[in-house]
């Protein structure tokens with residue numbers, strides 16, 4: 001599949017109060033692809049014991065996260081038989097990297113840990129998966145681990161209890177193999193968890209309008225994308241993210257960022273970190289609590305002056321508001337993509 005992006009469309013700039021940002025280095029057209037980015041790390045969004053998330057009935061390849069075809073028997077990891085793959089290639093790639101012997105043993109130990117599997121929120125199991133993948137990255141690709149380490153996020157007091165718990169579980173059950181220049185520590189675990197929280201993209205299940213839960217999109221996996229992680233947020237974004245996980249013949253876990261409308265040279269390009277239909281107060285709350293900043297975008301400046309009733313869409317919109325409020329924990333930018341998906345041309349295979 002061709003990314004079809006023109007060269008050097010964007011550059012990285014430091015903007016005061018916003019950190020690194022992606023800025024247009026030439027005029028950009030609406031619909032244009034400005035970035036195609038491959039993940040340095042991917043991990044399943046499913047709990048360790050294989051229990052399905054509430055709205056998902058599909059099973060995915062543990063390497064490429066494509067849907068497994070029900071007609072063909074998937075290949076399993078010969079050691080744990082828990083991890084399944086769509087092809088011999090995905091099996092061999094995974095066994096050599098993301099599901100190597102240490103990862104396989106680590107996940108098996110964690111699955112057998114009642115404190116983690118039975119007595120903690122499901123989120124903790126997903127975080128444990130991330131930490132195993134991140135510590136494994138230090139082993140299999142030190143340069144990509146450096147990139148992960150350079151992303152925003154340092155560990156905050158409010159997340160200290162979870163970090164401490166996960167660090168002690170991993171230390172006692174499956175400490176990572178020692179690698180030169182790499183210190184397995186609580187500080188590193190906390191920082192990694194913060195980087196995951198601020199930067200991970202969800203790889204989404206497409207909307208299935210035939211299902212009871214029509215309109216709900218569950219996450220099948222999370223990915224860390226080094227360049228896409230540098231997009232800042234705007235509640236009225238000028239770009240949005242697409243993925244083609246089941247359709248792309250290769251590099252199917254890449255994210256594609258397209259412009260929503262034309263912008264001149266030198267303009268910051270922003271995504272929305274969550275569905276654009278959230279109201280002002282809920283956006284402000286999420287951005288402060290989850291991403292640590294107060295949004296001062298043009299839309300927020302206008303909506304800050306709206307009355308509470310206007311902010312909630314008025315009395316007549318109860319049904320709509322309920323639908324908006326259903327999904328509280330989407331990862332960065334995932335729904336922004338779904339909202340615009342039909343308005344833009346599909347990426348064409350070459």
Ligand SMILES: C[S@@+](CC[C@H](N)C(=O)[O-])C[C@H]1O[C@@H](n2cnc3c(N)ncnc32)[C@H](O)[C@@H]1O
Pocket residue numbers: 017018019020021151152198199229230231232233234290291292293294295296
């Ligand atoms: C995914 S990172 C984006 C890249 C980041 N600026 C960097 O330097 O790596 C998310 C973080 O960027 C900052 N950020 C994103 N959007 C912002 C905005 N509209 N205003 C201020 N800071 C923002 C916040 O610190 C947020 O936690």
